[in-house]
Amino acid sequence: MTTLKIRHLTKLFGGVRAVDDVSFSVRSGEFLALIGPNGAGKSTCFNMINGQLAPNAGDIRFSGRSIVGLPPRAIFRMGVGRTFQIAATFASMTVLENVQMGLISHAAQLFGLWRPARVLHREPAIELLRQVGMADAADRACRELAYGDVKRVELAIALANAPRLLLMDEPTAGMAPRERNDLIALVKQLVVERNMAVLFTEHSMDVVFAHADRVIVLARGKLIADGAVAAIRDDPQVQEVYFGTGKTFSRRTAGHQAPRPCTDQSSPSPP
């Protein structure tokens, strides 16, 4: 089932065509990577999907309904979640309280009237923490956690809204390679278990090639490729976009899903 359908999406900033006539779809249960060099238009795409920016042209359909012109809050309520490059949690609150706040928001409850917020949704919050491997840290303050663990808590908060589409803006930014792979493997598992759609941006080609179901590539606002990992890796136009940076991709090694990079591909810069 198609969760998100984008057609001819365009965004101009003055003379810059940040997103230029872009069309693609995401299905439920699909883990789709959106890649491209710096300035390609990835964040602008995300900002239009979640309603922060209005497109100049084109349509965005979520579960069959056009969401262009709706405010971010309405789009969030419909089931479009988002995580950010820099994890957004309340540092002074415990891990559990952070997730409880997410559940309170999802239920649109007013709290503090007669029952303290910390007693609300306690069991569902612990269950979400269990799903992201953080139940043992439930009573710790978020500020005490390692960065990779904060990202897991942020993921649990995003799941509290029961999203059908989750936009993840560089989910592994600032993480060590091992942590990156663990987090992305976890997200991929959740995509399957919850049959939700995830659209993520990622600068690490190792992560993209090892885990994405499909990859779309933006360059200077235009969608230049859309396909399976192997096809994207071998696409001459995609190679060209990264070639100017001295970065290229090697073929998959026999019997192993993850390709070996020829060079450091952790942070491509513009061609």
Ligand SMILES: Nc1ncnc2c1ncn2[C@@H]1O[C@H](COP(=O)(O)OP(=O)(O)OP(=O)(O)O)[C@@H](O)[C@H]1O
């Ligand atoms: N608010 C804005 N005002 C003017 N120009 C903008 C604005 N936001 C983005 N741009 C421009 O639009 C283009 C696309 O930017 P965008 O941030 O979407 O790229 P990106 O692929 O997300 O880059 P990165 O990987 O560095 O985050 C760039 O040329 C950028 O300078």
